[in-house]
Amino acid sequence: MKLSTKARHAITAMMDLALNDQVRPVTLAEISQSQGISLSYLEQLFAKLRKGGLVIGVRGPGGGYKLSRIPGEISIAQIISAIDEYRPQPGTVTPEGLTVEPSLEKKYVTHVLWDELSEKIYSFLNSITLAEFAHRPSILDSNSDSSAGKDGGNIYPDRTAAA
Numbered sequence: 001m002k003l004s005t006k007a008r009h010a011i012t013a014m015m016d017l018a019l020n021d022q023v024r025p026v027t028l029a030e031i032s033q034s035q036g037i038s039l040s041y042l043e044q045l046f047a048k049l050r051k052g053g054l055v056i057g058v059r060g061p062g063g064g065y066k067l068s069r070i071p072g073e074i075s076i077a078q079i080i081s082a083i084d085e086y087r088p089q090p091g092t093v094t095p096e097g098l099t100v101e102p103s104l105e106k107k108y109v110t111h112v113l114w115d116e117l118s119e120k121i122y123s124f125l126n127s128i129t130l131a132e133f134a135h136r137p138s139i140l141d142s143n144s145d146s147s148a149g150k151d152g153g154n155i156y157p158d159r160t161a162a163a
Contacts, residue, residue, distance in 0.1 A: 052082025
């Protein structure tokens with residue numbers, strides 16, 4: 001498993017949703033502005049996140065995107081898998097609790113090493129949820145420096161929950 005730029009941007013955008021989870025849906029324009037990610041790029045990422053069942057779209061005034069589950073049920077590995085369409089190595093247990101069956105293809109010695117490393121990275125990232133990540137002191141400190149927390153955790157002060 002590798003952490004692509006797409007995956008890093010998707011994790012960043014999902015963190016925006018997690019930090020604003022109980023307040024209201026977040027528009028892609030707001031994420032684009034706060035994170036410096038192009039709107040068209042976010043649209044591509046969110047199409048994959050929606051297809052992966054990680055976000056839901058809310059239409060109409062005050063609409064935007066919300067997490068499909070509570071932040072504690074979405075792992076960083078699930079976000080990466082949805083964006084990069086990662087396929088776990090044989091023997092790996094997926095977030096759904098399924099064990100990947102081994103294939104019969106021939107592997108070189110170095111492939112085995114990289115496959116094992118990839119499996120370790122996947123396992124590590126699968127053990128970290130958005131909720132755990134959002135509540136790390138470094139994340140909380142960076143949000144206290146911005147407008148977050150001034151109005152109940154809304155990281156977009158121009159829009160309120162009633163909007």
